[in-house]
Amino acid sequence: MLSPKETHLAVPVHRHLVLFLLLGLAIASLATGDDQFVVTGFTQSSFNLEGAVTVTNGGLLDLSTGTSYLKGHALYPTPLHFRKTPNGKVQSFSACFVFSIVNTYPLLSDDGMAFFIAPANTSFAGATPGMYFGLVNSKDDGKPSNRIFAVELDTYQNSELHDMNDNHVGIDINGATSLSSAAAGFYDDESGGAFRNLTLNDHSEMQLWVDYDERSTRINVTLAELRAAAKPSRPLLSTTYDLSAVLGDPAYVGFSATAGPINVRDYVLGWSFGINTPAPPIDVSKLPRLPRVGPKPRSKLLEIILPVSTAVLILAVGAATAMVALTRWRYAEVREDWEAEFGPHRFSYRELWRATGGFKRKHLLGEGGFGKVYKGVLPVPGSNGGTIDIAVKSMSHESRQGMKEFISEVVSIGKLRHRNLVQLLGYCRRKGELFLVYDYMANGSLDKYIHCCSGDDGHRSDPTLNWSQRFQVIKGIASALLYLHEKWDKVVIHRDVKASNVLLDHEMNGRLGDFGLARLYDHGTDPQTTHMVGTMGYLAPELVRTGKASTDTDVFAFGMFLLEVTCGKRPLMMMMMQSTAEGRRDRQFFLVDWVLEHWKNGSLTEAVDRRVQYLDDGYDADEACTVLKIGLLCLHPFPSSRPSMRKIMEYFDGDMPLPELTPTKLNANVLRVLQSNAFSPTVMSYPQLTSSFGTVSDLSGGR
Numbered sequence: 001m002l003s004p005k006e007t008h009l010a011v012p013v014h015r016h017l018v019l020f021l022l023l024g025l026a027i028a029s030l031a032t033g034d035d036q037f038v039v040t041g042f043t044q045s046s047f048n049l050e051g052a053v054t055v056t057n058g059g060l061l062d063l064s065t066g067t068s069y070l071k072g073h074a075l076y077p078t079p080l081h082f083r084k085t086p087n088g089k090v091q092s093f094s095a096c097f098v099f100s101i102v103n104t105y106p107l108l109s110d111d112g113m114a115f116f117i118a119p120a121n122t123s124f125a126g127a128t129p130g131m132y133f134g135l136v137n138s139k140d141d142g143k144p145s146n147r148i149f150a151v152e153l154d155t156y157q158n159s160e161l162h163d164m165n166d167n168h169v170g171i172d173i174n175g176a177t178s179l180s181s182a183a184a185g186f187y188d189d190e191s192g193g194a195f196r197n198l199t200l201n202d203h204s205e206m207q208l209w210v211d212y213d214e215r216s217t218r219i220n221v222t223l224a225e226l227r228a229a230a231k232p233s234r235p236l237l238s239t240t241y242d243l244s245a246v247l248g249d250p251a252y253v254g255f256s257a258t259a260g261p262i263n264v265r266d267y268v269l270g271w272s273f274g275i276n277t278p279a280p281p282i283d284v285s286k287l288p289r290l291p292r293v294g295p296k297p298r299s300k301l302l303e304i305i306l307p308v309s310t311a312v313l314i315l316a317v318g319a320a321t322a323m324v325a326l327t328r329w330r331y332a333e334v335r336e337d338w339e340a341e342f343g344p345h346r347f348s349y350r351e352l353w354r355a356t357g358g359f360k361r362k363h364l365l366g367e368g369g370f371g372k373v374y375k376g377v378l379p380v381p382g383s384n385g386g387t388i389d390i391a392v393k394s395m396s397h398e399s400r401q402g403m404k405e406f407i408s409e410v411v412s413i414g415k416l417r418h419r420n421l422v423q424l425l426g427y428c429r430r431k432g433e434l435f436l437v438y439d440y441m442a443n444g445s446l447d448k449y450i451h452c453c454s455g456d457d458g459h460r461s462d463p464t465l466n467w468s469q470r471f472q473v474i475k476g477i478a479s480a481l482l483y484l485h486e487k488w489d490k491v492v493i494h495r496d497v498k499a500s501n502v503l504l505d506h507e508m509n510g511r512l513g514d515f516g517l518a519r520l521y522d523h524g525t526d527p528q529t530t531h532m533v534g535t536m537g538y539l540a541p542e543l544v545r546t547g548k549a550s551t552d553t554d555v556f557a558f559g560m561f562l563l564e565v566t567c568g569k570r571p572l573m574m575m576m577m578q579s580t581a582e583g584r585r586d587r588q589f590f591l592v593d594w595v596l597e598h599w600k601n602g603s604l605t606e607a608v609d610r611r612v613q614y615l616d617d618g619y620d621a622d623e624a625c626t627v628l629k630i631g632l633l634c635l636h637p638f639p640s641s642r643p644s645m646r647k648i649m650e651y652f653d654g655d656m657p658l659p660e661l662t663p664t665k666l667n668a669n670v671l672r673v674l675q676s677n678a679f680s681p682t683v684m685s686y687p688q689l690t691s692s693f694g695t696v697s698d699l700s701g702g703r
């Protein structure tokens with residue numbers, strides 16, 4: 001129940017008139033047992049704020065402040081009584097709010113936001129941000145003991161939660177899996193009830209109504225543009241569910257969302273609420289303004305020139321001309337007509353130059369086969385000094401041939417969204433140079449954790465990953481590949497799956513990067529010669545023979561990745577032999593042979609990385625051996641005998657038993673012959689090889 005004092009808290013001081021009205025309403029509602037309030041523009045005291053939530057100076061509730069991955073809740077300061085008596089039914093209620101999801105980089109989206117009602121004693125301590133909206137976690141999602149009702153405005157498709165698309169509204173009971181959901185939009189009364197699409201995260205201001213009827217237990221959810229004249233008469237979602245079986249009493253009403261490196265802002269501009277009475281309409285003219293997005297107009301030239309004399313003016317013009325020439329030269333880019341259509345995904349060189357401090361060495365994250373990678377920080381427009389971390393990959397490109405094709409591929413790759421893919425934000429092009437801009441991955445390359453410390457003496461103590469972390473990374477990469485192979489509009493072949501192309505995000509989730517780049521090297525050079533791309537040791541035999549990449553060759557490389565991660569060894573490994581009179585002698589082995597040998601001898605568990613076995617927390621020997629067997633299956637010399645990514649996922653999830661397979665079935669000899677093909681020095685290589693394996697000529701002498 002609202003007391004006049006709390007109503008005062010909820011209303012900005014400068015809106016005295018509304019306040020008076022409200023006091024009246026609140027007092028009236030006290031008498032009838034009904035609660036209602038309306039708030040347009042917020043102050044710090046309008047809510048109890050937790051985590052990633054702030055109220056801006058302009059009176060906006062910002063549910064996703066900051067760039068670290070953090071959940072945020074804004075709760076109406078006092079819990080409300082939804083039942084007349086403690087054991088009574090949940091009464092009718094209605095909520096209405098104005099929100100706007102502002103997406104700074106069009107290629108990225110976060111998980112969106114939720115309106116929720118949760119028991120007053122909930123702390124959300126165990127809840128996870130992101131797809132669970134900071135309300136529940138993967139373990140307790142859907143449990144009746146949560147007693148949470150929520151309406152989600154979801155802008156990310158999570159297959160785990162069976163989301164229908166990346167732009168939908170859903171009614172959630174006790175978790176983040178929707179009871180009922182619909183693509184964002186409304187039924188337009190003005191055109192006889194025709195359905196119109198809306199895009200939740202396109203910066204526009206929208207209004208959402210949630211209505212619950214005690215008697216029919218019907219829940220209606222209605223969405224509309226703020227500019228629309230009235231609430232559409234047909235709701236977007238309408239379903240029945242008895243909330244008496246769900247809601248606690250008293251309960252908090254509020255909003256939740258997640259802040260994160262992706263930098264999407266989830267704003268609430270105003271809201272109203274009523275128990276046993278309709279939510280009062282929100283006066284649109286009183287709502288706070290959204291921050292502007294995009295660069296500020298520049299008037300610097302005017303400011304400088306006006307106050308100075310003509311003499312200085314001439315000097316200034318001279319200097320300015322020189323400056324412009326210098327700047328032009330420094331920031332010169334290559335743009336062609338056909339690029340206009342990719343406009344939003346093109347960064348200016350100036351932006352990237354500033355972001356990386358002029359591509360200074362101290363910003364260098366690494367140098368790989370494809371070029372140099374720099375860390376950068378981009379300001380986020382309209383976010384009051386907020387920034388986003390990026391990784392900028394610079395590559396030289398000599399030929400213009402295939403560039404258009406490649407850029408359109410970059411743009412279409414930018415449309416790929418998956419939790420286990422490194423998100424591409426855009427590109428920039430200069431003469432002879434191409435830049436790709438990615439979401440920054442805080443924990444760097446998986447390679448580092450698997451191989452950094454891999455002396456075969458097993459006595460190293462550098463940080464590595466334990467088994468459950470490795471298994472999580474493996475499953476993540478498998479689901480990313482499944483997405484690329486089967487779940488997107490067209491089949492995308494990665495072409496270069498390996499541990500050094502897997503990056504770890506802030507939560508140590510594996511994310512596959514660098515896809516499509518191999519393609520650039522295909523396009524880039526003389527079309528007469530078929531260039532083999534990929535990395536030795538990960539190349540399927542038929543790829544070596546025909547030069548044609550397919551989903552099967554990706555599966556092969558994935559198989560090698562499984563062995564690499566599980567054994568903590570590279571595809572071609574060095575092993576120290578006994579010291580002889582001549583001194584230490586190292587020998588090279590193919591990892592596949594080594595694992596097969598162990599299997600034949602019934603000692604497969606010994607092939608597993610020793611550091612994993614000794615780290616022992618959560619180490620599951622059976623699981624590790626299964627992964628090795630799946631790896632060998634993927635490495636089958638005959639493409640048709642390799643499983644698809646879908647099958648592999650089923651094996652991982654335990655939905656499908658592994659096929660009967662014995663080491664002899666995978667004829668080791670055939671395997672070895674074909675494998676050594678993959679290491680043959682006639683295979684074209686690119687510079688990465690040198691860093692991974694030593695030089696090519698070293699390898700050819702191996703066996």
Ligand SMILES: *[C@@H]1O[C@H](CO)[C@@H](O)[C@H](O)[C@H]1NC(C)=O
Nearest residue numbers: 119120121122123145248249
């Ligand atoms: C909240 O209170 C209910 C009883 O009203 C109790 O069953 C539940 O365990 C409490 N939850 C927490 C998190 O304290």
Ligand SMILES: *[C@@H]1O[C@H](CO)[C@@H](O)[C@H](O)[C@H]1NC(C)=O
Nearest residue numbers: 165167183185195196197198
């Ligand atoms: C609305 O969006 C859906 C899915 O995005 C699409 O299939 C449909 O054609 C769109 N309808 C209109 C009228 O644009």
Ligand SMILES: *[C@@H]1O[C@H](CO)[C@@H](O)[C@H](O)[C@H]1NC(C)=O
Nearest residue numbers: 211212213218220233234235
């Ligand atoms: C829900 O929508 C239906 C259809 O427009 C309407 O008949 C019903 O009264 C609405 N119920 C509530 C609780 O708003």
